[in-house]
Amino acid sequence: FILKKIKKPTKKVNFPPGPTPWPIVGNLFQLGYRPHITLDKLAKQYGDIMRVKFGMKNVVMAASPKMAEEFLKIQDPIFASRPPLSAGKYTGYDFKNMTWAPYGAHWKLSRKVYLMELFSPKRLSSFEPVRLEERINFFKGLYAKIGQPVVIKKHIRHYTLSSISRVVLGDKYFTDFKGNESSGLLSLDELIAQIDEWMILNGELVIGDWIPFLQPLDLQGLIKRMKNQHEKFDNFLTVVIADHKVKMDKAGDAFDPKDMVDLLLMLTRDEADPDMKLDLEGVKSLLHDLIPGGTDTSATTMEWAIHELLLHPEALKKLREEMDKVTGGERWIQEDDHPNMPYMEAVIKETLRLHPLSPMLAPHVAIEDAKVAGYDIPKGTTILINTWSIGRNDAYWENPSEFKPERFLEAGKDISMMGQDFSLLPFGAGRRRCPGYSLGLRLVRTTVGNVFHGFNWKFPEGFTKDDICMSERYGLTTCPEVSTSVIPEPRFPAHFYQRSK
Numbered sequence: 255f256i257l258k259k260i261k262k263p264t265k266k267v268n269f270p271p272g273p274t275p276w277p278i279v280g281n282l283f284q285l286g287y288r289p290h291i292t293l294d295k296l297a298k299q300y301g302d303i304m305r306v307k308f309g310m311k312n313v314v315m316a317a318s319p320k321m322a323e324e325f326l327k328i329q330d331p332i333f334a335s336r337p338p339l340s341a342g343k344y345t346g347y348d349f350k351n352m353t354w355a356p357y358g359a360h361w362k363l364s365r366k367v368y369l370m371e372l373f374s375p376k377r378l379s380s381f382e383p384v385r386l387e388e389r390i391n392f393f394k395g396l397y398a399k400i401g402q403p404v405v406i407k408k409h410i411r412h413y414t415l416s417s418i419s420r421v422v423l424g425d426k427y428f429t430d431f432k433g434n435e436s437s438g439l440l441s442l443d444e445l446i447a448q449i450d451e452w453m454i455l456n457g458e459l460v461i462g463d464w465i466p467f468l469q470p471l472d473l474q475g476l477i478k479r480m481k482n483q484h485e486k487f488d489n490f491l492t493v494v495i496a497d498h499k500v501k502m503d504k505a506g507d508a509f510d511p512k513d514m515v516d517l518l519l520m521l522t523r524d525e526a527d528p529d530m531k532l533d534l535e536g537v538k539s540l541l542h543d544l545i546p547g548g549t550d551t552s553a554t555t556m557e558w559a560i561h562e563l564l565l566h567p568e569a570l571k572k573l574r575e576e577m578d579k580v581t582g583g584e585r586w587i588q589e590d591d592h593p594n595m596p597y598m599e600a601v602i603k604e605t606l607r608l609h610p611l612s613p614m615l616a617p618h619v620a621i622e623d624a625k626v627a628g629y630d631i632p633k634g635t636t637i638l639i640n641t642w643s644i645g646r647n648d649a650y651w652e653n654p655s656e657f658k659p660e661r662f663l664e665a666g667k668d669i670s671m672m673g674q675d676f677s678l679l680p681f682g683a684g685r686r687r688c689p690g691y692s693l694g695l696r697l698v699r700t701t702v703g704n705v706f707h708g709f710n711w712k713f714p715e716g717f718t719k720d721d722i723c724m725s726e727r728y729g730l731t732t733c734p735e736v737s738t739s740v741i742p743e744p745r746f747p748a749h750f751y752q753r754s755k
């Protein structure tokens with residue numbers, strides 16, 4: 255009787271509907287190999303806002319444009335943070351890199367540095383010659399493989415990493431960058447392996463994140479791998495920064511920044527704008543976002559677009575007609591051709607509708623108690639936005655499983671992919687929207703375009719277009735499970751491939 259008197263009545267939380275969770279494990283074991291698809295199926299049963307339990311923690315998933323808008327626009331300040339997962343702690347400089355930073359002063363500073371210093375239109379244009387050089391090398395490399403089967407993904411990843419790292423780091427930290435001349439620290443392949451490991455680890459479900467009393471046991475061995483990955487990548491960045499710093503100190507006031515490391519180091523100087531001032535750890539954590547964040551994202555989007563175009567010759571024909579018209583068949587596609595290439599833009603949108611890189615965005619978290627659609631969303635709830643599900647829902651898209659770029663060219667269907675239209679969210683929306691989208695799209699448009707502008711592609715003997723793998727390997731970036739091997743054939747005379755533009 256006494257206990258009853260002093261115990262405060264607990265308010266019943268009105269969670270969104272969802273499958274019944276098991277004690278301790280919740281719905282974890284229902285998720286399977288491709289959680290976005292399992293959760294999409296469950297949402298069809300429970301509705302476009304659904305509660306599941308990952309272990310002991312609440313997770314709410316939005317599966318309609320209206321619900322996505324609630325979380326990413328209407329109540330964005332409440333949901334613009336990230337849950338404190340192991341990936342952020344052990345591979346994200348203890349939540350200091352932008353991807354995993356909680357919503358707050360440090361994240362705001364990182365964002366400001368990105369948008370004002372690194373990704374302003376002027377700055378991006380200033381790095382265009384570097385991107386062009388890398389692109390031309392990439393196509394020369396493909397030309398050298400004429401008639402031989404190439405795993406297109408491998409070439410694309412080398413090229414995107416070369417482009418991104420030249421823009422970010424300068425060009426001398428890889429043993430196989432320019433011939434074998436440099437005294438490189440890692441080879442390009444080693445760095446790619448590091449990025450792969452980061453991506454895999456950041457997409458894994460660490461059991462201890464969701465069942466906290468199991469955290470110290472590291473049952474899957476993932477935390478050990480995270481610490482290992484972090485140590486290697488941190489060593490790499492330490493050398494890169496030290497090398498840049500020597501040059502900066504030597505040049506003094508005459509220092510002329512050549513790459514993004516230089517730009518970031520300038521913000522550590524005493525005379526830097528106090529509102530933008532960084533320490534060395536801040537520089538490292540931002541570099542950490544730029545390299546894995548910039549490489550795999552663009553490369554995977556390119557790979558999906560190439561798979562779709564190989565699978566749909568009628569779409570490829572239209573794209574080629576557009577490219578031949580724009581270039582007169584005399585030159586490669588350039589970044590500034592894109593306003594004259596509406597079909598290309600529609601191909602990219604259609605690819606990202608069907609294959610959003612992060613099918614459920616990166617996880618968001620509620621920083622205070624909230625109400626959405628009449629349901630309670632308690633502080634600490636993880637929020638997933640199932641953009642894969644939204645992109646394939648026949649309530650918003652006609653024949654959603656068809657690859658049909660024309661849908662974006664119909665009158666009144668000029669749907670933006672930049673986060674204004676909640677039925678297409680490949681970059682997210684609101685405060686956490688991808689800050690690198692502009693660079694990503696520049697790389698994707700010119701690469702996908704020129705891969706088909708410069709070359710015809712044949713399949714190796716015994717392989718047909720129906721053998722192209724369209725099933726997904728789920729992760730922080732979700733890529734085709736099996737890469738395709740194809741044989742390049744030139745579309746133009748030999749001198750075309752010696753062109754520098």
Ligand code: HEM
Pocket residue numbers: 352353354543544545547548549551552555611612615616617680681682683685686687688689690691693694695698
């Ligand atoms: C086609 C290419 C790309 C796609 C599809 C893409 C997609 C995304 C998505 C879906 C998110 C999560 C948004 C959210 O959680 O709400 C994101 C975040 C992010 N992206 Fe991208 N991205 C691309 C290219 C890039 C590039 C080139 C960079 C940098 C060089 C970059 C850096 C980042 C960073 C740092 C974040 C975390 C932002 C934050 O948490 O505040 N991305 N991106």
